[in-house]
Amino acid sequence: MPKPPTHTDPIVIAHRGASGYLPEHTLAAKAAAHAMGADFLEQDVVLSRDGIPVVLHDIHLDSTTDVAQRFPGRARQDGRYYALDFELQEIRQLRVHERVEHDASGRQVVAFPQRFPVEPAMFHVPTLAEEIDLISGMNRSTGRSTGLYVEFKAPNWHRQQGYELVSAVMSVLEEKGYHNRPQQVFLQCFDDLSLRRLRHELKTPLPLIQLIAENDWGEDSKVDYDFLQTAEGLADIASYAHGIGPWIMQIYRGRDPSGNAVLSDLTSLARQQGLLVHPYTFRSDQLPEGIHDFQELLDIFIVQAKVDGFFTDFPDQARAYLQRRRDQR
Secondary structure (H helix, E strand, O other): OOOOOOOOOOEEEEOOOOOOOOOOOOHHHHHHHHHOOOOEEEEEEEEOOOOOEEEOOOOEOOOOEOHHHHOOOOOOOOOOOEHHHOOHHHHOOOOEOOOEEEOOOOOEEEOOOOOOOOOOOOEOOOEHHHHHHHHHHHHHHHOOOOEEEEEEOOHHHHHHOOOOHHHHHHHHHHHOOOOOOOOOEEEEEOOHHHHHHHHHHOOOOOOEEEEEOOHHHOOOOOOOHHHHOOHHHHHHHOOOOOEEEEEHHHOEEEEOOOOOEEEOOHHHHHHHOOOEEOOEOEOOOOOOOOOOOHHHHHHHHHHHOOOOEEEEOOHHHHHHHHHHHHHHO
16 A cells, blocks of 8 residues: 655644644634635535535534524424535535534533634534645745645434545545645544545555544444454554544543553554554543543643544644654754
8 A cells, every 4th residue: 555644743733733722623623724724724625515515614504604503494303403404505605613513401602602602603614625725825925835624424323314525535535636646635424434435446545544433422333442452453454544533532541540641452462463553532621531631631642642643623732742743952
């Protein structure tokens, strides 16, 4: 398989852009992350009803847009508004806001209360092509080579609805000239079959990352994620992918009685197979239990676990941390 990009420091991957500061997956959040020095910007991709890849974390629109106000009555029976039920020209009418969720009583709550205010909603849902144009343009004007980190969201669900997400995304990458830039593009997915197809059938030269969830998360896949974290599972991953994207709690297991960080063997097992490790998600405003600050979190994963990169909502803080480490060498 082609080799993935190599870096001296762990790569900083802007999780949905600079989403700690601006609403996720907006062009504003991506421009800010680029300016903050992120190495890669993440794109979660779903399809519109007319088959256009748009950058959106969920297959639903209601968590991050005003779709219920602009298009009342367009929800499915489950009460959710699906991007796949709206033409692109309708999605363009929506305004994006900070993520909201619903508590057990059904009351709407803001996911991260200290972040950008929910109102006013002044942002839009970009297409994948538009985002690539933004990143390419900023690379040209700044002389940088910030890359793409594309996730195929729920490809099996799209297929059940009659749509081929993987093919649609790869067509946009080819149109924009990014389909053959293995140093500048990662492709990731929770579904192993989609990644296997990309490697063996579509024969993409782009590095592939197998995302690892928990089995009870209800991801769009029949993968046994517990198995993927074993030596045998990681050996299988190495047959089609270049790395793994685990949840941070699959590496950090808390503290021992002496207060030392307890780490799983996932990183070392992956390294034995030659796999990159890019865990998610590093947030300074949502630290794991037993972690006192963002620097301590990064110390554990970079100094002790020695990960190859990481997803963060705060790329500026991650970049500052790496700069301090370089200055101390």
